[in-house]
Amino acid sequence: MAGSYADRDGQIWMDGQMIEWREANVHLLTHAMHYASSVFEGERAYNGKIFESRKHSERLVQSAKLIDFEIPYTIDEIEAAKQQVLAASGLQDAYVRAIAWRGAGEDMGVASAKNPVRLAIAAWEWGAYYGDAKMKGAKLDISQWKRPSPETIPCHAKAAGLYMICTMSKHAAEAKGCSDAMMFDYRGYVAEATGANIFFVKDGEVHTPDPDCFLNGITRQTVIGMLRDKQIKVHERHIMAEELEGFEQCWLTGTAAEVTPVGSIADYNFEVGALTRDIAESYEKLVRA
Incomplete structure (x- = not known):
């Protein structure tokens, strides 16, 4: 695709109903557009099933709480909506994006409780996030x-505002x-990467940063579990x-990245x-099981 x-065929679930893709719009004075009051999830479906779907929905709700708002839908309702969207798309392998935000209303300043x-x-x-890097290894800049201190941001929320420096870093x-x-x-x-x-x-052992000031990814947690099941020591x-x-080898993990080898930093x-290749192949088998 x-x-x-903004200009595609299809439907998007929005506030409880399916609407035409091109009509899924918000007002210019939507609070999230001005103050980044939004949270989101990126998920992948394989063979018609969203991998770790419920964990993503639970994190979406928790992220909203961390930036001080409540999503007006239950986990079960979000799960049902995702399945409705996936069915309407006609796709077996797909990227699924759920996003919650403070809309336009009585408040148009920093505060937006109303x-x-x-x-x-x-x-x-959506295909491979890093293109042919899955074979050759991605090339990374520094x-x-x-990543800021946890005293300055809600670092464990998957919140839109926290990605500003990621966008700038990836562009550079x-x-x-x-x-x-x-x-x-x-x-x-x-x-982490962006x-x-x-x-x-x-020396046959795996080392990964302690996620004490950035998101502990769902794919990250899955891969650590896989490594330990294979009796590989993880630090x-x-x-x-x-x-x-x-370090001898390196890879990235994420819903979009899946397991992508890194050739250089x-x-x-x-x-x-x-x-690296074994974990990438094992992950691919797991998500399609």
Whole structure:
């Protein structure tokens, strides 16, 4: 599917009903447009089933609470709406986006307690997030921006406003011919990519940053479980910048990224090795089981 996301055939679930894709609009004075009061989920369906669907719906509701609003639908209602959207799309393999936000209402300043909370869900066809990087390994830049302290943002919410520096970092990386950028956190520890968690391999063991100031991804948790089932030791810890030189393999995880090998981060190079390929293949089998 090509072209503008605003100009497509199909239907989107919006505030309890299915509407035509091109009519899924909001007012210019929607609070979320001005103050980023929105949360969202990115999910993938494989063979007609959304992987870890309920966990995504639960996180959506929790993210809303973390930025101080309540979604006016239950988890079961959100689940039913996603299934309705997926069925209407006619797709077996699809990307599903649920988004909740503070809409237009009586408030049009920083405060927005009087404004309605709205919810929409759409689905579309989407291939590999990093293109052919699944075979060759993605090329990453290092972002100038750092993941902030938990004292400054609700870092465990999947909230739109927290992605501003991610967008800027990814644009800068793409301008250098890279697929994405790796970010450090406010202390200088390795954190994540702009929309994916990161893993490293050294001497047959796996190291991944402790998600104490960024999102603990659902795919990340799934992959850690897979590794432990394979009796592979996983170290969740703070990783220093100088350690990058000693790692042998690297991969990214995320709903969009799935499991994507990394070939380089700035001047550091990594092998797309056997463990990386095994985890990528095992994840693919799991989501399609």
